[in-house]
Amino acid sequence: MKGVFRTLAPIAAILAVFSTGAAAQEAAKKPLTKVNVGILYITADAGIMIAKEKGYFEEEGLDVEIIRFTGGADQIPLIATGRLDVGNGAVTPGLLNAYRRGIDVPIVSGKTYIASDNSTGDMMLMRTDLWESGKRMAKDLKGLKIAVSSIQSTMINHVMRSVLKSGLTRNDVEIVEMPFTQYVPALKNKAVDAVWPLSPFLETIADREKLAVRMPDTALSVVSPGQTSTVMFYSPDFMKTPAAVSFLAAHLRGQRDYHRAISEGTGNRAEICGIIKKYLPFIPENCGKVSMSAVPVNGEVNVESLEAFQKDWLEWDLMPEAADIRAKVNTSILSEAVAKVGKYQPRKP
Numbered sequence: 001m002k003g004v005f006r007t008l009a010p011i012a013a014i015l016a017v018f019s020t021g022a023a024a025q026e027a028a029k030k031p032l033t034k035v036n037v038g039i040l041y042i043t044a045d046a047g048i049m050i051a052k053e054k055g056y057f058e059e060e061g062l063d064v065e066i067i068r069f070t071g072g073a074d075q076i077p078l079i080a081t082g083r084l085d086v087g088n089g090a091v092t093p094g095l096l097n098a099y100r101r102g103i104d105v106p107i108v109s110g111k112t113y114i115a116s117d118n119s120t121g122d123m124m125l126m127r128t129d130l131w132e133s134g135k136r137m138a139k140d141l142k143g144l145k146i147a148v149s150s151i152q153s154t155m156i157n158h159v160m161r162s163v164l165k166s167g168l169t170r171n172d173v174e175i176v177e178m179p180f181t182q183y184v185p186a187l188k189n190k191a192v193d194a195v196w197p198l199s200p201f202l203e204t205i206a207d208r209e210k211l212a213v214r215m216p217d218t219a220l221s222v223v224s225p226g227q228t229s230t231v232m233f234y235s236p237d238f239m240k241t242p243a244a245v246s247f248l249a250a251h252l253r254g255q256r257d258y259h260r261a262i263s264e265g266t267g268n269r270a271e272i273c274g275i276i277k278k279y280l281p282f283i284p285e286n287c288g289k290v291s292m293s294a295v296p297v298n299g300e301v302n303v304e305s306l307e308a309f310q311k312d313w314l315e316w317d318l319m320p321e322a323a324d325i326r327a328k329v330n331t332s333i334l335s336e337a338v339a340k341v342g343k344y345q346p347r348k349p
Contacts, residue, residue, distance in 0.1 A: 032058065032061055033061055034063050035247055037084075039067070040088065040089060041068050042199065043200060045279075046292075046293065050255075051251050051253060054275070060243075069089075071150045072230075073095070076098060080103050080104060081235075082235045084235060086235075086238065086247060087234075089231070091228075091309065091325070097319055106233065106234055106329070108244075109248060109334045110228045110302065111232055112228075113227055113305075122158065123196075123202075123214055123216065125195050125196075127192070128210060128211055128213055138166035138217050139167055141193075143173075145191070145192045146176065147176045149177070149179055150177060156318075157309050157312045161312070162217070166217075176191075176192050184205060188211060199291040200282055200290050207289060208282070245336045249340045252338065258272055261273070266346075266347040270286055273286050298334075306325050
């Protein structure tokens with residue numbers, strides 16, 4: 001009888017292996033859940049790019065389609081009506097005005113923030129010929145045209161703070177709205193005098209094309225420790241699906257890979273920069289000489305900083321009255337995603 005048991009035990013083990021393998025194969029056949037995501041194709045979107053390329057979304061059972069947008073404002077109507085599942089961008093006056101009107105586009109996670117020393121290098125650029133003529137400070141912007149990608153963005157806050165700190169008023173400058181992609185021809189044609197870009201457009205304009213020069217005194221306008229600069233939105237319908245937690249869990253893994261490689265110095269920088277370069281071909285090898293975004297590794301949203309932006313917009317008459325931002329920040333899905341992947345643990349170099 002003992003011999004029988006010795007013979008049957010290996011057979012049972014083999015059957016268990018076959019059973020497990022069959023289950024895995026069955027799981028592999030399970031169709032992936034389609035999720036469409038809007039991004040701006042800037043370094044702030046690196047977490048999504050990395051999660052896509054490293055298969056984190058697929059591991060969560062998601063088939064993620066990335067859709068390129070020129071601005072976050074274009075995504076909001078699509079998210080509100082469920083035609084876009086996930087959106088990414090800045091909190092803007094237009095969004096807050098829409099909140100006041102009852103639009104349902106919850107903020108579910110923070111994506112990037114401004115470091116206390118502005119290590120991301122955000123600042124205004126002055127056209128090179130004007131710089132060489134001696135116009136190098138924010139106070140020299142009087143009577144000039146400044147381009148921003150959208151008046152409905154936090155960039156307008158940085159521009160206006162720079163202007164006001166210099167002693168000028170908002171009536172002393174002309175704000176021109178145009179996509180980032182139009183900055184280069186506009187500078188070449190002298191259609192604008194200064195621009196406020198984001199990386200990697202900043203490096204393209206200042207370092208590669210030499211069309212404009214950094215204005216260091218304007219960098220001070222963006223310094224607000226821990227200030228949330230971009231966020232992630234969900235459509236109301238997507239919020240109710242199991243994919244909502246899965247998507248954020250995969251995104252957090254991508255954010256953390258990026259943070260370890262770029263900010264912490266404990267990850268594979270060449271691999272991460274190679275992934276980003278696939279989406280942003282003009283990024284230098286190994287992300288050299290590029291101002292890279294700072295990311296919250298647990299997706300934190302600094303609501304106070306968003307309220308500070310709103311205060312500016314109210315003062316500049318971009319909003320008639322305040323919206324309840326806190327009521328629109330819903331981090332319940334984020335909490336589940338963090339619990340799923342675990343709290344971030346820094347690695348030793």
